[in-house]
Amino acid sequence: MGETIQSVERAAAILRLLASGPRQLGVAELAKALGLPKGTLHGILRTLVRVGFVEQDQATGKYRLGATLLHLGSSYLDVNELRTRSINWADALAGRSRESAWIGTLHEGHVLVIHHVFRPDDSMQTLQVGTYLPTHASALGKVLLAYDPYGEAPAAPLRAYTKATLTDPKALEAELDQVRTRGWAAETEELTEGEVAIAAPIKDARGIVVGAIGIRGAVERLASDGALHMEYVSYVRDAARAITRALAR
Amino acid sequence: MGETIQSVERAAAILRLLASGPRQLGVAELAKALGLPKGTLHGILRTLVRVGFVEQDQATGKYRLGATLLHLGSSYLDVNELRTRSINWADALAGRSRESAWIGTLHEGHVLVIHHVFRPDDSMQTLQVGTYLPTHASALGKVLLAYDPYGEAPAAPLRAYTKATLTDPKALEAELDQVRTRGWAAETEELTEGEVAIAAPIKDARGIVVGAIGIRGAVERLASDGALHMEYVSYVRDAARAITRALAR
DNA sequence: ATCACCGTTCGGCAATATCGAACTCCTCTG
DNA sequence: CAGAGGAGTTCGATATTGCCGAACGGTGAT
Structure with missing residues (x-):
């Protein structure tokens, strides 16, 4: 290129x-962060304000993201084929499992x-929707890593969100091996205390994994006796297979 | 500027x-639409692809929006003060009214x-979230128009979404007058058959209307005997006043 | 009152993006 | 099967364009 x-x-x-970050940034801060002269940045910011991508705080003069980006982001959702084709299945999965359903895709090292x-x-x-989950500490992420055609390992060091988070790259690799052989991934209190998640891969017409679908809920409901309840796993895998079939056509 | x-x-x-639009566009289409040479557009597109704002279809070579925009859009929501401060009140409004609750703001002639x-x-x-509603055919939009400091009238012609949509600018102006005197707006089957909405203004510390909050639901529930049930109006106005107070601090 | 820092403006310089023609695929057509 | 047409892409000369750094005016803290 x-x-x-x-x-x-x-x-x-x-x-x-x-x-x-949630903070508003000033011209000087941006100039320092990017190593560019203030004047240069001001010109670009003026343009971004004009097109609505950035808004300027009237009182402080600092800059923040603009509303146009929200609209563009939601337009992306309309265009995204994976999402369009899988919405119905996610609803069904949430209804059957009575837990929240999630669909994610790999993007810049995050879910x-x-x-x-x-x-x-x-x-x-x-x-x-639109937020990032860590790849190494979410069921969706484990699925996406396990089947990633480029096989890029997540950037070390692996952050520990709870005591159960897999922070050792070797332990993670072993986990991903298991995901590949079983065809689904689980995550038990590795991201948030008390929460469990299950996920399975979605493939496109060529057989490449383009996303993952899963559920997330309280550990008492999904794994009440210390082990995952397998009926939830089959719900998730059924949904993933159904979407994969829908994408094949 | x-x-x-x-x-x-x-x-x-x-x-x-x-x-x-939901369609993917090619270089040639964009060139015609913007009146620019293909080569120029290709350079910009190449850059937009690099930064993830645009994705290129492998098969057809056409372009569509990229996933990074979705993430930027959701970041905007974190930054937006109106939203952050009003989420709890919207939840409460939805719970009390047992209808869906909405918060909107005026942006480029839409809600x-x-x-x-x-x-x-x-x-x-x-x-x-992130989608547009028409200003002249939604309760949120009527509120925002009625209290718009710039007082810009919506672009004629006013599109008719149903038979009840206000398409006459004079009728709309009369409606907005009523909104201003009552302090709230209603919309009965003007956007979608069978649906009714109610909205009230949210003001910032300076007293300027920065957004609107409202509910939307089936006509049978919100106006079963042909007239609006006023308890819903008070739910909405209470929520709007509560948020306005929260923003004043 | 002073100072430091902010966002903003401005004009000269040259690096930079623009443009249009040429190129390679691909698809549709006669 | 040859050809035409259209797609996305490449490339290099041109001068337009945006970059830079210093100077400006305001604000808030010391």
Whole structure:
């Protein structure tokens, strides 16, 4: 691939910086972070404000992400084929398992959540579409890593979210081997205390894994006697197979 | 405000075009739409692909929006103060009214949905965060128009979504007058047959309307005897006032 | 009152993005 | 089966374009 356009790449870097934290950033902060003159950044920011990708705080003059990006992001969901074709199955999975259902795909070393169905009869949950999950500490992530055609290992060191998080790369590799032989992944309290997740791979027409679907819920319900309840695993695998079939056509 | 950077503005125009429809677009199509040479567009597209804002279809070579935008969009939600401060109140409103709750803000002539709580005990709904509603045919939109500090009228002609949609600018202006005097807006089957909505304004510390909150549900429940049930109106107005108070601090 | 730092402006320089023609595939057609 | 047409891509000359750094005006803390 050839050259890229400098100013566009810089604009993207600004947006990623603004998205990386909840704080608003000023011109000077951005200039220091990117190693560019203030004047240069101001010109790009002025343009980003004009197109609505960035908003400027009237009081402080600092910059934050703009509303247009929210709309563009939701447009991405409309275009995304995996999501469009699997929404119905995720609903069915959530209904059958009575747990929240999730669909994710690998993106820049994280699991990007592209669909999320709330657990039935429990509406007070926050929506997670568009957020990242860690690959090494989520069932979706383990599936995506295990079947990743490029086989890129997650960046060490592996962060420990709970005491149960797999932080040893060798332990993770052994886990991924198991995922590959079983055809599904589990995660028990490795991301959040008290929560368990199960996931299985979704393949496209060529047989390549393009995403994963799974459920997540309280350990008391999904693994009450210390071991996973296998009927949930079959729910998840059924849903994954159904979506895979739908994508094959 | 001074000059803008050409290439960044063009990149934004490309993204908006790609978001405007579910179809993937080719270099030639974009070139015709924007009136630019193919080579120029290709350079910008190559950069947008590199930063993940755009993805290219392997088979056809056409372009579509990329996953990074989804993540940026969800980051916007974290930053947005109106949303952060009003999520709890929206949950409460949905719980009390037993209808779906919505929060929207004015953006480029549309109502941008920044929060959406599903109706309790009915999880099979699609999430609308990030989508646009028409200003003249939604309760949220009427509120936002009525209190818009710039007072920009919606672009004529007003599209008719149902037989009840207000398409006459004068009728809409009369409606907005009523909204201003009552302090809340209603919309009965003007957007979707069988659905009714109620909304009230949210003000910031300076007293300027920055958003609207409301509910939406079946006409049988919200207006069973032909007239709106006023207890729902008070639920909505209570929530709006509570958020306004929260923003004042 | 002073200072430090903020976002913003401005003009000269040259690096930079633009443009249009040429190229390679691919697909549809006669 | 040959050809035409259209797709996405490449490339190098051109001058337009955006970059830079210093200077400006405001704000808030010391």
